[in-house]
Amino acid sequence: MFPRLSTALCVSLATLALTSLAAPALAQMGPPPPGGMMSMGHMLPPSPDMEKAMAEHKAQMAKDMHTILRLRPDQEQAWLTFENAMTPPPPPTTMPDRPPVAGGALQHLDMMDKHMAAMAARHAKMETAVRTFYATLSSDQQQVFDALVRLRGMPGRHGPAGEDGPRGMMKGHR
Numbered sequence: 001m002f003p004r005l006s007t008a009l010c011v012s013l014a015t016l017a018l019t020s021l022a023a024p025a026l027a028q029m030g031p032p033p034p035g036g037m038m039s040m041g042h043m044l045p046p047s048p049d050m051e052k053a054m055a056e057h058k059a060q061m062a063k064d065m066h067t068i069l070r071l072r073p074d075q076e077q078a079w080l081t082f083e084n085a086m087t088p089p090p091p092p093t094t095m096p097d098r099p100p101v102a103g104g105a106l107q108h109l110d111m112m113d114k115h116m117a118a119m120a121a122r123h124a125k126m127e128t129a130v131r132t133f134y135a136t137l138s139s140d141q142q143q144v145f146d147a148l149v150r151l152r153g154m155p156g157r158h159g160p161a162g163e164d165g166p167r168g169m170m171k172g173h174r
Contacts, residue, residue, distance in 0.1 A: 069141050078136040085129030
């Protein structure tokens with residue numbers, strides 16, 4: 001008769017068995033495609049081809065926005081300011097070797113305060129750009145812009161268009 005095994009031992013044995021079954025499949029897998037790869041949980045810089053494709057996509061989106069909104073030459077400077085403010089900052093090129101805060105709780109709070117101040121400054125820049133650009137639009141253009149924001153979020157914004165982003169800034173525009 002077999003002795004009763006503890007739950008932890010059963011889980012460990014099951015994990016070991018599954019790992020040994022998966023090892024040959026993992027060994028046969030090739031490397032992931034270049035550009036935008038993950039390494040140790042961090043995003044690697046995009047490949048030159050991916051950078052080119054992203055730049056072309058951004059240019060096409062700008063061209064499409066000009067067409068959809070029927071932007072006039074006198075609105076171009078406000079558009080450029082808006083577009084630049086909506087561009088996300090570049091990701092860090094290097095990751096620190098150790099945690100950024102080696103000290104205690106107060107140093108950690110100072111670092112968090114610094115980060116929050118930088119985020120607030122970016123938010124203020126985006127809000128100013130949205131309000132300035134929106135003010136240059138005619139009422140017809142504003143209606144189109146509002147519809148675009150409702151349909152897909154703020155142009156130039158990546159990820160879900162949540163209420164915490166530029167879309168949320170448009171609530172009090174009327």
